[in-house]
Amino acid sequence: MATSKQQENMLLTEHFTWPPISLIDEIINAVNEVLYSCTDTFEAGLSSADPALLGFPDRAAAENRIPEKDEEGNPVFPEAKLEIEEGILKLETLMENAVDKNFDKLEIYTLRNILCLRRDEDVAEWIRLGHYENLTIPSPDSNITRETLHALRRKLQETQKLHAALLAEKTRNEAQIQRLRALLQPSASLKREARTSTSPTKTSRSNGDAPFAFLTHTPAAQDLGVQALPLPSNGAPKTIDKGTRMPLTTHTTFTTSELPHLRQLLASLKPHLATKALPTRNEGEKEELARERKIYIESQSKRVLERRGINTSDGVDGAVEGQRVRSEEVRGLEGIVQGLSRGKVEEGDDGDAMDTS
Numbered sequence: 001m002a003t004s005k006q007q008e009n010m011l012l013t014e015h016f017t018w019p020p021i022s023l024i025d026e027i028i029n030a031v032n033e034v035l036y037s038c039t040d041t042f043e044a045g046l047s048s049a050d051p052a053l054l055g056f057p058d059r060a061a062a063e064n065r066i067p068e069k070d071e072e073g074n075p076v077f078p079e080a081k082l083e084i085e086e087g088i089l090k091l092e093t094l095m096e097n098a099v100d101k102n103f104d105k106l107e108i109y110t111l112r113n114i115l116c117l118r119r120d121e122d123v124a125e126w127i128r129l130g131h132y133e134n135l136t137i138p139s140p141d142s143n144i145t146r147e148t149l150h151a152l153r154r155k156l157q158e159t160q161k162l163h164a165a166l167l168a169e170k171t172r173n174e175a176q177i178q179r180l181r182a183l184l185q186p187s188a189s190l191k192r193e194a195r196t197s198t199s200p201t202k203t204s205r206s207n208g209d210a211p212f213a214f215l216t217h218t219p220a221a222q223d224l225g226v227q228a229l230p231l232p233s234n235g236a237p238k239t240i241d242k243g244t245r246m247p248l249t250t251h252t253t254f255t256t257s258e259l260p261h262l263r264q265l266l267a268s269l270k271p272h273l274a275t276k277a278l279p280t281r282n283e284g285e286k287e288e289l290a291r292e293r294k295i296y297i298e299s300q301s302k303r304v305l306e307r308r309g310i311n312t313s314d315g316v317d318g319a320v321e322g323q324r325v326r327s328e329e330v331r332g333l334e335g336i337v338q339g340l341s342r343g344k345v346e347e348g349d350d351g352d353a354m355d356t357s
Contacts, residue, residue, distance in 0.1 A: 008117050008124055015129055020115035024107040031103065035095050043088045051077040183212045 013019045046054070056077040060067050067075040117123055215221060302312045 004122075004124070011117075011124055011127065011129075012115060020111060021107075023115070024103070024110060027106070028099070028103050031099055032096075035092070035099060039088055039092045039095070042091070043084065046084045046088070047081065051075075051080045054080065056080055183210055184216065185210050185213065 069075055305312050
């Protein structure tokens with residue numbers, strides 16, 4: 001059976017999570033490290049000093065001894081190194097004894113008066129630590145068997161393993177989120193290029209660090225009404241109010257919802273693609289498609305003209321009258337003409353005209 005002192009040490013160890021004697025040992029070890037560092041520095045200083053300053057010539061003169069000389073004619077004292085080492089060893093031994101004597105007193109005083117329980121009362125049996133709060137202690141006559149204790153111990157171990165696994169998974173998820181955010185976070189060069197670019201559709205996308213930054217941070221994305229994601233400088237996610245959805249999220253959700261209908265259309269077109277002929281439409285459908293196409297072209301043209309400062313209150317027709325044609329627009333028109341020419345050539349080669357209405 002453990003004695004009262006051992007019970008006290010176990011109680012203090014459980015409370016501090018470390019044995020009380022380990023604190024004294026750490027203090028003594030730290031003092032010894034400082035002691036050895038001082039003696040090493042002291043020895044290095046004496047070894048590098050001139051033996052004449054340490055009194056070795058006077059000792060040789062008192063002993064009627066002529067010291068040896070080196071090649072340059074300077075006196076040599078080979079006994080200096082040995083005496084310095086012996087002196088440092090004696091000094092180190094003296095300091096170690098002083099440290100042991102004084103810190104033994106510190107250890108006795110600390111363990112008897114600081115890291116201890118009260119001596120006048122037996123309080124060890126009445127102390128309850130914080131992690132024992134609301135803990136139901138079974139009665140001594142309960143029928144807890146060895147198998148039950150083993151099962152509880154195994155359950156505790158598995159719970160601790162699960163906790164560690166969840167923490168590791170949380171760390172991996174946070175790292176993955178940071179990597180995904182880095183794909184959308186534009187660099188300083190891309191931001192500067194987006195601000196200074198005169199063409200809304202020509203912006204460098206060769207950004208190796210953030211290859212998808214062009215989705216939200218280019219002038220083309222701003223023209224479509226897609227706002228930049230709320231990415232703060234520290235990479236932490238910004239809080240968004242409930243019910244608020246980002247434009248990019250809205251566009252993506254809408255596109256995803258339309259995918260089943262697009263799949264159905266594709267499945268209906270596959271039989272016609274084999275014969276190189278699309279299903280024909282009646283006159284009413286053609287007129288409706290032409291009207292929708294015209295409305296779309298007028299709305300997009302109006303947006304482009306208004307962005308360039310042209311008044312479109314009287315309509316789109318004639319709004320560009322008197323405006324200077326820019327080089328980017330000329331190159332764009334040339335590309336369209338070349339594309340139409342290639343299309344006509346390919347249509348002539350096939351021999352069959354395809355109805356693309």
